[in-house]
Amino acid sequence: MNLTNKQKQHLKGLAHSLKPVVMLGGNGLTEGVMAEIDSALAHHELIKVKVPSEDREEKSLIMDAIVRESGAVKVQTIGHVLVLYKPSEDKKIELPKK
Template sequence: MNLTGKQKRFLRSEANRLTPIFQIGKNGLTVEMVQEFEDSLENKELMKVQLLQNTDWTATEAVEFIEENSDITVVQKIGRVLVLFKPSDKEKYQRYSSRLPKSNHS
């Protein structure tokens, strides 16, 4: 999903008060783990993931892997924390996607 700068800013501000709910550790990042992120985002839409000190993955590598293996958009990378977004298909969970600023292209 291509988000505008304005939409990414909105999501980053919403993510400020979130705490990471997944951690990427010494076992690294797998397709199965990315699937868990997607499943979790179905009813959250926005979440943080933290890379632990004992992982061999850099934040940049993790971003590329997540975006290549899913429909998740990484809206922010701060140090070892990633902010992930994926709009929910279920209307009752569209807490963020329903409030995204409209893009000028639509």
């Protein structure tokens, strides 16, 4: 799924007030964490995931893996926070037209 710049800007505005719903711990990206991300995406459509890592490359690889495994669209990254969007069946968030 590809988003236009207008749609990404809209999602960034909606995500601004959100707090991270999933935070990776010392074990990193586990099956349990991925299950929680999938559950949160199905329920909210737009979520923030906090990836605390000192190593930039490691953080980038973890974020890429989350996007790939969840099937969501990366809206943006801000520091250690990844913003993801994945529309659900009942489409809670209305995106602007392309």
